[in-house]
Amino acid sequence: MLFSVRMDVDIPRDLDPEVRADTLAREKAYSQELQRSGKWPHIWRVVGAYSNISVFDVDSNEELHDLLWNLPLFPYMTIDVTPLAPHPSAI
């Protein structure tokens, strides 16, 4: 099952710099592990925003929910999920 996921990041300006750096490092490691596994095949920066649009390839809604819930940046994100289906004109 493919999902398009938009993540808008909003880290509070007064967050402790060490906590910020640690959270970003854990986010990078977590996302790269999922990219290597094939569960997160695309991640693209949204130009001009602290946002990304990603594609997830998972087995269920519950799996996607768990992957997103465990993002280290999850507390600082607004997440919008769009389920995808094959387009009849795709070649």
Ligand SMILES: O=C(O)CC1=CCC(=O)O1
């Ligand atoms: O920078 C972002 O868009 C947030 C993010 C998601 C995975 C990652 O490594 O950073």
